[in-house]
Amino acid sequence: MEKLQSTLSAVKGLRSNVLQCFENLFDADVTEETRQKFLNEFQENFNNINTQLREVETSINGLQTPPNPYHLGNTTYLAQETTQERQALYPQLVNSYKWIDKVHDYSFLACNTLNQNNLRRSYIYCSQKRVRVFSAFNNSDPEHTDKLFSEINHLHTTYKICRPFGSNAVVIATISRVLKAAIVCKGVLIEWITVKGFDETLDPEDLWTESRYEVFRKVQDHAHSAMLHFFSPTLPDLAVKSYMTWLNSYSKLFLEPCKRCSKYVSNGLPPTWRDLRTLEPFHEECRNC
Numbered sequence: 001m002e003k004l005q006s007t008l009s010a011v012k013g014l015r016s017n018v019l020q021c022f023e024n025l026f027d028a029d030v031t032e033e034t035r036q037k038f039l040n041e042f043q044e045n046f047n048n049i050n051t052q053l054r055e056v057e058t059s060i061n062g063l064q065t066p067p068n069p070y071h072l073g074n075t076t077y078l079a080q081e082t083t084q085e086r087q088a089l090y091p092q093l094v095n096s097y098k099w100i101d102k103v104h105d106y107s108f109l110a111c112n113t114l115n116q117n118n119l120r121r122s123y124i125y126c127s128q129k130r131v132r133v134f135s136a137f138n139n140s141d142p143e144h145t146d147k148l149f150s151e152i153n154h155l156h157t158t159y160k161i162c163r164p165f166g167s168n169a170v171v172i173a174t175i176s177r178v179l180k181a182a183i184v185c186k187g188v189l190i191e192w193i194t195v196k197g198f199d200e201t202l203d204p205e206d207l208w209t210e211s212r213y214e215v216f217r218k219v220q221d222h223a224h225s226a227m228l229h230f231f232s233p234t235l236p237d238l239a240v241k242s243y244m245t246w247l248n249s250y251s252k253l254f255l256e257p258c259k260r261c262s263k264y265v266s267n268g269l270p271p272t273w274r275d276l277r278t279l280e281p282f283h284e285e286c287r288n289c
């Protein structure tokens with residue numbers, strides 16, 4: 001700090017000497033007689049300035065870069081503009097506050113709505129007990145899922161497991177020569193199913209495109225409601241097996257008549273519903289009669 005003080009004093013001295021020198025030069029009233037004297041004085045002043053300049057340079061070189069910035073106290077605020085009109089900050093602040101208020105409101109509403117969703121299965125908000133149950137089978141290892149599906153044996157169905165989204169499996173089930181289904185699992189919990197015709201392409205990475213046939217779109221709807229029916233957090237493996245057995249009953253989608261009306265086709269569609277317990281085929285409009 002002392003070094004800095006002396007350097008600053010040296011700079012100050014240099015500046016005042018330079019100023020003095022140029023003022024003398026400006027005010028000088030030089031005649032033929034005083035000319036030599038003036039030149040000598042100027043030379044001397046100039047030499048002094050040179051010497052001082054060298055001293056300043058030396059002391060500047062002797063200074064060390066401070067490791068931390070100096071605490072400047074309230075002087076740091078000097079650089080800030082204090083007039084509101086010139087900052088244009090106020091309207092932006094008001095907008096930000098309004099925006100944050102809205103985010104709060106919307107997230108509060110969204111949180112309430114989501115908490116009321118009884119079909120929620122894989123995300124946990126409630127009791128500690130449920131947390132344990134859910135995490136137990138969300139985290140189950142890929143080998144367990146592979147083993148589970150390898151144990152499922154249906155005569156007309158082949159299973160292929162792939163993992164395009166990381167550790168979670170997508171099981172491609174080909175049921176007879178009737179349909180293909182992509183079953184998205186999270187651990188051993190079935191999250192989603194896409195159903196397509198046997199002749200359609202089923203890309204494991206594009207599971208949101210629906211089948212171009214109405215009959216398979218209908219089967220997919222039913223498969224989704226059955227997925228919720230067979231869901232069981234306490235016996236997840238059994239739930240998957242039961243679901244796959246139910247799904248496998250579509251191997252005779254076009255071969256069996258409706259159990260209620262005994263027709264093969266009603267409203268242009270075969271019986272697309274399968275009873276959850278008996279696996280018997282029904283038309284959608286016949287199942288609740």
Ligand SMILES: [Zn+2]
Binds near residue numbers: 261262266271283286
């Ligand atoms: Zn029917």
